[in-house]
Amino acid sequence: QDEIKKPVNVVSGGEQGRLLFGRLMLQQPNIMLMDEPTNHLDMESIESLNLALENYPGTLLFVSHDREFVSSLATRIVEMQPGGVIVNFNGTYDDYLRTQDTGLQKAG
Structure with a gap:
């Protein structure tokens, strides 16, 4: 009270x-x-x-930086990498991590 x-x-x-x-x-x-x-x-x-x-x-x-928060809400990932490279991924964070594990990147 x-x-x-x-x-x-x-x-x-x-x-x-x-x-x-x-x-x-x-x-x-x-x-x-x-x-x-x-x-x-x-x-x-x-x-x-x-x-x-x-x-x-x-x-x-x-x-x-809260992976659980990102995984529960994100439907599109934009990652800024060294050298000014920008990765635009349409999909969930878990899907994005799977593409990183296999070395694939899906540009959007």
Whole structure:
């Protein structure tokens, strides 16, 4: 109950993230750009975010080192490699990893 009355300027980084995601979802933007969206979130918050984003009707563009998060949401992978090479892969992250294992790259 005390948490509900807590001023926004004193909440933790994870709580700030949850508030921001809630606000974004209420605004229903056509596109969301996200940089490491799972940072500072606990497992329950990450699961809630995943569920909300799976049902998000707009476009998501995100950067993440969280492989599970990427695997659950990504339908297109853009990888920037050394030397300015850009790989554009249409498919899931798991599909992309399989092509990397076999040395194949599917340009999109």
